[in-house]
Amino acid sequence: xxxxxxxxxxxxxxxxxxxxxxxxxxxxxxxxxxxxxxxxxxxxxxxxxxxxxxxxxxxxxxxxxxxxxxxxxxxxxxxxxxxxxxxxxxxxxxxxxxxxxxxxxxxxxxxxxxxxxxxxxxxxxxxxxxxxxxxxxxxxxxxxxxxxxxxxxxxxxxxxxxxxxxxxxxxxxxxxxxxxxxxxxxxxxxxxxxxxxxxxxxxxxxxxxxxxxxxxxxxxxxxxxxxxxxxxxxxxxxxxxxxxxxxxxxxxxxxxxxxxxxxxxxxxxxxxxxxxxxxxxxxxxxxxxxxxxxxxxxxxxxxxxxxxxxxxxxxxxxxxxxxxxxxxxxxxxxxxxxxxxxxxxxxxxxxxxxxxxxxxxxxxxxxxxxxxxxxxxxxxxxxxxxxxxxxxxxxxxxxxxxxxxxxxxxxxxxxxxxxxxxxxxxxxxxxxxxxxxxxxxxxxxxxxxxxxxxxxxxxxxxxxxxxxxxxxxxxxxx
Amino acid sequence: xxxxxxxxxxxxxxxxxxxxxxxxxxxxxxxxxxxxxxxxxxxxxxxxxxxxxxxxxxxxxxxxxxxxxxxxxxxxxxxxxxxxxxxxxxxxxxxxxxxxxxxxxxxxxxxxxxxxxxxxxxxxxxxxxxxxxxxxxxxxxxxxxxxxxxxxxxxxxxxxxxxxxxxxxxxxxxxxxxxxxxxxxxxxxxxxxxxxxxxxxxxxxxxxxxxxxxxxxxxxxxxxxxxxxxxxxxxxxxxxxxxxxxxxxxxxxxxxxxxxxxxxxxxxxxxxxxxxxxxxxxxxxxxxxxxxxxxxxxxxxxxxxxxxxxxxxxxxxxxxxxxxxxxxxxxxxxxxxxxxxxxxxxxxxxxxxxxxxxxxxxxxxxxxxxxxxxxxxxxxxxxxxxxxxxxxxxxxxxxxxxxxxxxxxxxxxxxxxxxxxxxxxxxxxxxxxxxxxxxxxxxxxxxxxxxxxxxxxxxxxxxxxxx
Numbered sequence: 001x002x003x004x005x006x007x008x009x010x011x012x013x014x015x016x017x018x019x020x021x022x023x024x025x026x027x028x029x030x031x032x033x034x035x036x037x038x039x040x041x042x043x044x045x046x047x048x049x050x051x052x053x054x055x056x057x058x059x060x061x062x063x064x065x066x067x068x069x070x071x072x073x074x075x076x077x078x079x080x081x082x083x084x085x086x087x088x089x090x091x092x093x094x095x096x097x098x099x100x101x102x103x104x105x106x107x108x109x110x111x112x113x114x115x116x117x118x119x120x121x122x123x124x125x126x127x128x129x130x131x132x133x134x135x136x137x138x139x140x141x142x143x144x145x146x147x148x149x150x151x152x153x154x155x156x157x158x159x160x161x162x163x164x165x166x167x168x169x170x171x172x173x174x175x176x177x178x179x180x181x182x183x184x185x186x187x188x189x190x191x192x193x194x195x196x197x198x199x200x201x202x203x204x205x206x207x208x209x210x211x212x213x214x215x216x217x218x219x220x221x222x223x224x225x226x227x228x229x230x231x232x233x234x235x236x237x238x239x240x241x242x243x244x245x246x247x248x249x250x251x252x253x254x255x256x257x258x259x260x261x262x263x264x265x266x267x268x269x270x271x272x273x274x275x276x277x278x279x280x281x282x283x284x285x286x287x288x289x290x291x292x293x294x295x296x297x298x299x300x301x302x303x304x305x306x307x308x309x310x311x312x313x314x315x316x317x318x319x320x321x322x323x324x325x326x327x328x329x330x331x332x333x334x335x336x337x338x339x340x341x342x343x344x345x346x347x348x349x350x351x352x353x354x355x356x357x358x359x360x361x362x363x364x365x366x367x368x369x370x371x372x373x374x375x376x377x378x379x380x381x382x383x384x385x386x387x388x389x390x391x392x393x394x395x396x397x398x399x400x401x402x403x404x405x406x407x408x409x410x411x412x413x414x415x416x417x418x419x420x421x422x423x424x425x426x427x428x429x430x431x432x433x434x435x436x437x438x439x440x441x442x443x444x445x446x447x448x449x450x451x452x453x454x455x456x457x458x459x460x461x462x463x464x465x466x467x468x469x470x471x472x473x474x475x476x477x478x
Numbered sequence: 479x480x481x482x483x484x485x486x487x488x489x490x491x492x493x494x495x496x497x498x499x500x501x502x503x504x505x506x507x508x509x510x511x512x513x514x515x516x517x518x519x520x521x522x523x524x525x526x527x528x529x530x531x532x533x534x535x536x537x538x539x540x541x542x543x544x545x546x547x548x549x550x551x552x553x554x555x556x557x558x559x560x561x562x563x564x565x566x567x568x569x570x571x572x573x574x575x576x577x578x579x580x581x582x583x584x585x586x587x588x589x590x591x592x593x594x595x596x597x598x599x600x601x602x603x604x605x606x607x608x609x610x611x612x613x614x615x616x617x618x619x620x621x622x623x624x625x626x627x628x629x630x631x632x633x634x635x636x637x638x639x640x641x642x643x644x645x646x647x648x649x650x651x652x653x654x655x656x657x658x659x660x661x662x663x664x665x666x667x668x669x670x671x672x673x674x675x676x677x678x679x680x681x682x683x684x685x686x687x688x689x690x691x692x693x694x695x696x697x698x699x700x701x702x703x704x705x706x707x708x709x710x711x712x713x714x715x716x717x718x719x720x721x722x723x724x725x726x727x728x729x730x731x732x733x734x735x736x737x738x739x740x741x742x743x744x745x746x747x748x749x750x751x752x753x754x755x756x757x758x759x760x761x762x763x764x765x766x767x768x769x770x771x772x773x774x775x776x777x778x779x780x781x782x783x784x785x786x787x788x789x790x791x792x793x794x795x796x797x798x799x800x801x802x803x804x805x806x807x808x809x810x811x812x813x814x815x816x817x818x819x820x821x822x823x824x825x826x827x828x829x830x831x832x833x834x835x836x837x838x839x840x841x842x843x844x845x846x847x848x849x850x851x852x853x854x855x856x857x858x859x860x861x862x863x864x865x866x867x868x869x870x871x872x873x874x875x876x877x878x879x880x881x882x883x884x885x886x887x888x889x890x891x892x893x894x895x896x897x898x899x900x901x902x903x904x905x906x907x908x909x910x911x912x913x914x915x916x917x918x919x920x921x922x923x924x925x926x927x928x929x930x931x932x933x934x935x936x937x938x939x940x941x942x943x944x945x
Contacts, residue, residue, distance in 0.1 A: 014499040
């Protein structure tokens with residue numbers, strides 16, 4: 001099940017929240033949340049529910065044993081248990097997500113003929129595995145108290161708002177709220193509003209621009225048919241698609257969490273307004289980049305090591321970041337690309353571009369878009385021809401571009417989505433929203449406009465969902 | 479829940495949003511319950527949830543199976559029973575199409591400038607019957623030459639891309655029909671074709687030696703080279719069809735429904751639907767019976783085409799119009815009254831009663847499937863007076879619905895299985911129990927060649943393992 005589906009919007013969501021608000025006790029609410037979360041997960045593939053439940057059990061046990069070992073002053077045992085827990089989690093994700101990829105690598109490197117295991121990918125495995133690992137590591141570090149009630153750990157991990165596509169929620173963020181949160185009408189309202197914004201981002205913008213990106217990138221082996229203009233339309237479309245798809249999903253998760261009294265941290269902060277790549281990664285998928293910073297980069301020494309070691313740390317972390325995104329060489333390349341650029345930015349041009357406002361934003365956006373091309377293309381052999389098209393090698397308007405745009409219904413709705421997407425990706429809307437909020441206290445008329453707009457967006461999204469059949473969700477494979 | 483300092487506006491907002499969502503949440507199952515009770519008859523939307531996964535043999539199979547049943551039921555309810563779903567979808571689509579039109583028209587003009595204009599050959603139809611052509615009221619026979627053909631892309635779904643084809647005749651008059659191209663890439667089509675061939679050849683080889691096996695494919699326009707002339711952006715699937723038919727087991731006699739010209743396309747098929755129309759069904763019947771009589775002359779002879787009847791108060795928006803949500807192209811619904819000998823069918827079917835019933839109504843909604851309404855599924859037809867000694871088994875689909883009694887008129891008994899009820903079909907037993915002498919495997923090309931909708935229904939026909 002995905003948030004942007006009729007069954008979720010018209011069935012699951014209202015039924016769940018009605019029951020949630022009718023219940024009084026915290027315990028009952030948590031039970032309801034857990035049951036519905038299991039139903040939510042099982043909806044996509046019921047047999048993988050066992051994997052989720054097993055993961056909860058093993059990691060809960062792991063954390064309890066770590067805590068016991070530490071209490072009994074056995075730090076070595078605690079460390080061994082931690083390592084075994086990490087290995088278990090990495091094995092789970094390694095087998096289900098990367099087995100085919102590693103098999104391919106081994107076959108190519110050593111001229112073997114190993115068969116692919118072809119295991120289907122459990123939805124959200126990258127998210128919930130990292131989330132539960134963060135809990136276990138935080139227990140080991142003493143950053144959070146161990147939770148001996150397995151049910152609370154289960155609610156923490158399986159809560160449907162963040163289960164299959166993040167944010168990667170730290171246990172410390174919700175530790176108290178799991179047991180003592182309160183709901184309020186003002187937060188329900190704010191959460192509902194946020195949810196609708198997220199839904200609109202996904203359905204109205206991401207899905208619309210995705211149609212164009214998919215048609216053009218679908219023939220990435222022959223970009224000459226689309227030319228410079230066509231490929232750049234696809235790149236801009238994909239740049240918008242990935243942001244609105246993922247940030248939309250995060251908004252929906254944060255909104256629903258707020259309705260229940262959870263305060264998940266922000267996952268995106270206008271990343272396309274970043275002034276350099278370092279800044280970009282402080283604004284994009286914040287929960288994942290902070291995970292890698294806190295649990296991989298800093299334990300490796302971070303930047304408090306020699307220059308050579310620091311470079312190695314950076315390349316390792318970013319390659320792993322790329323690999324997390326997908327079991328494909330293009331994802332590894334994408335991560336490595338950022339590692340290299342961040343190093344170069346640090347040592348070479350970072351200081352220079354900092355002082356040139358327009359140039360720094362153009363440079364950042366350009367670098368990010370090039371990165372998205374690497375991310376999007378599944379066959380890396382096509383990358384060079386795509387780049388050639390991007391730099392005008394195949395002419396301006398390819399012979400099949402019009403047909404492709406017609407096929408992807410690139411009409412007025414597409415143009416509006418692109419314009420709106422570009423506008424709302426910047427920081428201007430935030431300033432407008434702040435101005436609105438300030439005005440609302442003096443002139444309630446402004447808040448009525450905002451609320452009316454929100455309801456209209458909801459209706460429009462429902463109309464789109466009813467009408468459309470095109471509803472891919474980029475991060476679903478993670 | 480705390481609600482201190484919550485303004486009235488915030489409360490109203492929450493009430494409105496939850497009213498919308500809860501209204502939808504409740505109304506869909508209520509409509510379903512009312513339909514089950516026979517109190518209302520909502521429009522059949524036809525959306526399909528992802529089929530139930532099979533967990534037999536796995537851990538906690540009963541629990542998982544029950545959950546799957548619940549999932550499919552819930553998804554079907556929210557995909558098919560939301561209030562005003564059909565009207566909302568078509569209205570919204572029309573609005574979107576209209577708003578998108580300026581940009582799409584610009585792109586089309588750029589595209590046309592890059593393509594040659596194609597003028598197809600004129601018609602050389604063998605049949606000279608006067609044919610009433612729906613939606614071209616000033617014409618009773620398509621005899622004018624075609625001056626030009628253009629096409630415009632409408633929309634697409636997971637399986638097809640939809641096009642409107644505009645035909646301009648020499649005398650300046652115009653006509654329009656809808657058609658589709660398969661959305662899958664060539665590699666996927668070839669993989670699916672291979673799988674389908676394995677299943678069909680399994681069935682052919684399981685057929686007893688004394689039984690004739692006829693494979694007749696109901697063609698799509700895309701299976702002809704003409705398609706590329708009309709829709710230059712798409713490739714014809716003719717070569718795939720040739721390859722498919724050549725790969726069938728040699729025991730089968732093979733043929734297909736011919737669409738030899740654009741006139742044919744408009745004469746024999748609905749303008750807005752994938753099915754053949756009444757005239758096309760008649761030409762198909764003649765084709766098949768003449769073909770079968772080459773082996774078995776005792777099969778009863780061919781009847782003349784019947785009297786046409788046009789349901790003038792109704793419009794038929796066919797499957798292409800429905801799926802593309804393009805309501806500017808529709809068909810008159812015309813049926814033919816044949817002078818057939820006395821026969822019995824199961825379920826019973828009286829042509830005159832159906833005409834009277836449908837003519838009493840006025841059907842104008844895109845969701846009214848007139849073809850399915852007028853031609854229900856008939857599972858058995860008996861012409862006991864024929865005494866041909868030939869009994870026919872049809873493994874068919876909705877195309878068979880359009881001519882069941884007509885094709886059965888060549889035989890003593892005709893048994894029909896539609897792809898929707900292949901489950902549990904014991905092929906050899908059916909042949910034996912009904913003394914079948916001839917098997918006609920007759921289905922629409924995209925389904926039978928590529929299993930376009932991933933039904934995997936051929937798998938449900940049980941045969942003994944034949945190597």
